Amino acid sequence: MTITLENMEFSAVTLPTANSVILLIQGQKANLGCGYFSMAAAEKMGDRFAIARGVGNTEELLAAVIAECSSTAAACGVKPGMTGREALLLMEKA
Numbered sequence: 470m471t472i473t474l475e476n477m478e479f480s481a482v483t484l485p486t487a488n489s490v491i492l493l494i495q496g497q498k499a500n501l502g503c504g505y506f507s508m509a510a511a512e513k514m515g516d517r518f519a520i521a522r523g524v525g526n527t528e529e530l531l532a533a534v535i536a537e538c539s540s541t542a543a544a545c546g547v548k549p550g551m552t553g554r555e556a557l558l559l560m561e562k563a
Contacts, residue, residue, distance in 0.1 A: 499556075499560035532552060544563075
């Protein structure tokens with residue numbers, strides 16, 4: 470699914486598992502995921518990545534509070550406590 474935020478397009482993917490759902494919203498530079506993802510892997514790869522936990526769909530992921538972010542995301546101004554939407558836009562614009 471494609472979503473548009475401030476005239477920027479992002480791909481949103483929802484992958485159901487047997488017990489949960491994996492959520493990812495991705496721009497050209499930005500990545501916002503659910504708690505299923507590993508920050509250690511994002512750090513190793515140097516990706517701009519932020520994680521929000523306890524979400525079940527794309528809308529909740531955008532509204533949720535960021536729990537952690539990669540150092541490359543932090544360099545874009547992303548901080549724990551901001552919303553997923555705010556973090557996604559900061560990472561994409563930087």
